Amino acid sequence: xxxxxSISSPEDLKRLNIDGLKRLSEELREIIIERVSINGGHLASxxxxxEITIALHYVFDSPRDKIIWDVGHQxxxxxxxxGRRKDFHTLRLFGGISGFPKxxxxxxxxxxxxxxxxxxxxxxxLISGRDILAKQSRLxxxxxxxxxxxxxxxxxxxxxxxxxxxxxxxxxxxIVILNDNEMSISPNVGALSNYLSRIQTGTLFKRxxxxxxxxxxxxxxxxxxxxxxxxxxxxxxxxxxxPGGLFxxxxxxxxxxxxxxxxxxxxxxxxxxxxINEPTLxxxxxxxxxxxxFSEEDPCIYHGTGxxxxxxxxxxxxxxYSDKECSMNFSDIFGKSLYKLALQDERIIAITAAMKEGxxxxxxxxxxxxxxxxxGIAEPHAVTFSAGLAISGLRPVVAIYSTFLQxxxxxxxxxxxxxNLPVIxxxxxxxxxxxxxxxxxxxxxxxxxxxxxxxxxxxxxNGLELETMLAFALKLNSPVAIRFPRGxxxxxxxxxxxxxxxxxxxxxxxxDLLIVAVGNTTNRALNVTKRLLQKGIKAxxxxxxxxxxxxxxxxLSYADRIKKVVTIxxxxxxxxxxxxxxEIINDNNLDNIKVKRFGIDDTFVEHGSQAxxxxxxxxxxxxxxxxxxxxxxx
Numbered sequence: 001x002x003x004x005x006s007i008s009s010p011e012d013l014k015r016l017n018i019d020g021l022k023r024l025s026e027e028l029r030e031i032i033i034e035r036v037s038i039n040g041g042h043l044a045s046x047x048x049x050x051e052i053t054i055a056l057h058y059v060f061d062s063p064r065d066k067i068i069w070d071v072g073h074q075x076x077x078x079x080x081x082x083g084r085r086k087d088f089h090t091l092r093l094f095g096g097i098s099g100f101p102k103x104x105x106x107x108x109x110x111x112x113x114x115x116x117x118x119x120x121x122x123x124x125x126l127i128s129g130r131d132i133l134a135k136q137s138r139l140x141x142x143x144x145x146x147x148x149x150x151x152x153x154x155x156x157x158x159x160x161x162x163x164x165x166x167x168x169x170x171x172x173x174x175i176v177i178l179n180d181n182e183m184s185i186s187p188n189v190g191a192l193s194n195y196l197s198r199i200q201t202g203t204l205f206k207r208x209x210x211x212x213x214x215x216x217x218x219x220x221x222x223x224x225x226x227x228x229x230x231x232x233x234x235x236x237x238x239x240x241x242x243p244g245g246l247f248x249x250x251x252x253x254x255x256x257x258x259x260x261x262x263x264x265x266x267x268x269x270x271x272x273x274x275x276i277n278e279p280t281l282x283x284x285x286x287x288x289x290x291x292x293x294f295s296e297e298d299p300c301i302y303h304g305t306g307x308x309x310x311x312x313x314x315x316x317x318x319x320x321y322s323d324k325e326c327s328m329n330f331s332d333i334f335g336k337s338l339y340k341l342a343l344q345d346e347r348i349i350a351i352t353a354a355m356k357e358g359x360x361x362x363x364x365x366x367x368x369x370x371x372x373x374x375x376g377i378a379e380p381h382a383v384t385f386s387a388g389l390a391i392s393g394l395r396p397v398v399a400i401y402s403t404f405l406q407x408x409x410x411x412x413x414x415x416x417x418x419x420n421l422p423v424i425x426x427x428x429x430x431x432x433x434x435x436x437x438x439x440x441x442x443x444x445x446x447x448x449x450x451x452x453x454x455x456x457x458x459x460x461x462n463g464l465e466l467e468t469m470l471a472f473a474l475k476l477n478s479p480v481a482i483r484f485p486r487g488x489x490x491x492x493x494x495x496x497x498x499x500x501x502x503x504x505x506x507x508x509x510x511x512d513l514l515i516v517a518v519g520n521t522t523n524r525a526l527n528v529t530k531r532l533l534q535k536g537i538k539a540x541x542x543x544x545x546x547x548x549x550x551x552x553x554x555x556l557s558y559a560d561r562i563k564k565v566v567t568i569x570x571x572x573x574x575x576x577x578x579x580x581x582x583e584i585i586n587d588n589n590l591d592n593i594k595v596k597r598f599g600i601d602d603t604f605v606e607h608g609s610q611a612x613x614x615x616x617x618x619x620x621x622x623x624x625x626x627x628x629x630x631x632x633x634x
Contacts, residue, residue, distance in 0.1 A: 094608030114439020151179025168251020256283030335360025402442025431570030437607030510538025
């Protein structure tokens with residue numbers, strides 16, 4: 001019998017001795033490797049934090065003590081320990097448990113998360129709320145300690161430092177565990193990352209302290225007294241020598257760096273926090289991908305992966321690639337296209353936020369390093385930095401996932417669009433993304449971009465059109481967003497017509513129905529149009545191409561004649577493309593046109609495969625076809 005089979009809650013963990021905890025850590029790694037190899041998921045980050053998770057649940061009393069995970073993609077061990085072992089085989093599957101903390105899933109998941117750097121602010125808010133309610137005698141359940149577990153590059157985000165700054169000011173007894181593994185999703189960048197890397201082992205300080213102590217104690221007669229005084233004075237100078245000087249200056253007690261895979265040391269350290277009533281940061285050094293050869297050798301590639309063969313580390317006979325499909329996908333096409341264009345135009349600069357591999361820019365970064373910038377997990381900075389590049393006369397292209405670009409909303413408006421600067425936003429993972437779930441679905445980018453003056457928004461139907469749109473966007477002298485989906489390219493047999501600003505592409509003509517499709521839904525709409533024709537229904541199919549400005553002349557001319565219109569988009573219906581078309585129809589007093597919008601209604605899209613989710617929301621070919629038949633029957 002495996003030891004893990006006896007663990008159904010953190011209380012069961014506390015009955016084990018140190019040898020049992022070490023054995024448990026090995027079993028947890030085996031379970032995680034096995035399940036991720038089957039379901040896909042985040043591997044390296046979860047393998048690196050096993051001992052920290054065990055020690056936290058061994059020392060603290062979850063959920064009375066609140067453990068808040070940053071980003072949340074390193075919570076697999078936490079989920080197993082907190083009673084979800086029997087459901088772990090459903091990880092990231094449709095209807096199964098989430099790959100991130102989810103409040104509705106367990107009382108041990110204190111804060112729902114999927115984006116970086118929220119843990120410190122959320123934890124500080126929880127502590128402050130605890131103290132306010134305690135003063136009002138309205139605290140229903142006693143909260144003891146609050147622990148924020150941050151790492152995997154999340155400390156490079158400004159939000160983390162906003163939280164640290166406020167926590168140091170309030171002097172609440174917040175505990176921050178800094179999991180320092182030198183990695184975000186791509187390798188960390190920036191001065192802070194270099195700072196943490198230099199002092200991981202504390203070698204300089206320990207050697208200096210050891211040698212100085214030996215020297216002083218060797219002084220005849222006064223050496224011992226001076227040594228004792230130096231020990232008392234250590235706190236006054238440690239900010240200069242210790243790696244925690246930065247955090248000490250922000251008002252935190254600093255402990256570390258310590259070995260994040262030494263369970264006895266972690267337990268001893270965490271127990272020592274029980275009587276500290278000021279903000280404290282514990283600097284823990286770990287190896288990302290610990291315990292699995294392939295992920296240790298390349299934790300970036302094994303950060304987020306599809307299913308693979310655990311014995312060889314191969315996916316379908318080839319090396320696993322982070323969050324990628326096996327064949328040519330939109331991200332790859334974007335990266336290769338931008339690289340080719342950059343060879344022809346030295347003004348082109350590529351910028352990403354810790355997503356070099358995910359956005360297809362690895363080759364660009366390797367071959368044109370002086371015109372590539374990875375700013376770390378700092379999306380707002382990426383946008384304003386690009387605005388500065390644009391002002392200098394360069395052509396910055398910012399490649400960020402749709403869900404993460406939301407974090408730079410103000411910068412897009414104020415720093416780029418207000419000044420009408422030629423920054424191109426390559427919005428990857430737009431639409432239904434899949435197993436990462438609600439926090440990662442790219443459902444809101446049209447809504448938060450189309451109302452901004454000076455912004456142009458395009459969406460390609462396939463990889464060839466993406467390549468053409470990118471070249472076209474670089475010729476414009478204003479902000480442009482190109483949204484494209486996660487996953488494989490879906491080429492079709494139709495010729496690609498020249499792109500003209502603000503103009504759509506009429507693919508098929510018919511008099512019974514007008515279908516206007518956005519981006520990757522066009523391929524499904526094309527198949528639906530062919531199926532409708534078999535039923536004697538002749539439809540006009542338009543590839544929108546431009547979401548803003550909409551080609552109102554072409555679309556309205558067909559709509560006014562046909563009278564029945566369907567719009568299809570992988571986006572929320574509110575403020576989306578279909579909504580924009582309704583506004584235009586209303587403004588032109590065309591109230592005799594019936595419009596049916598296909599998209600996501602007022603909800604967050606859960607986790608599941610792209611195929612399952614498209615089927616659920618009637619955005620697959622079958623769902624679109626059946627709903628069109630129903631629409632035509634009304």
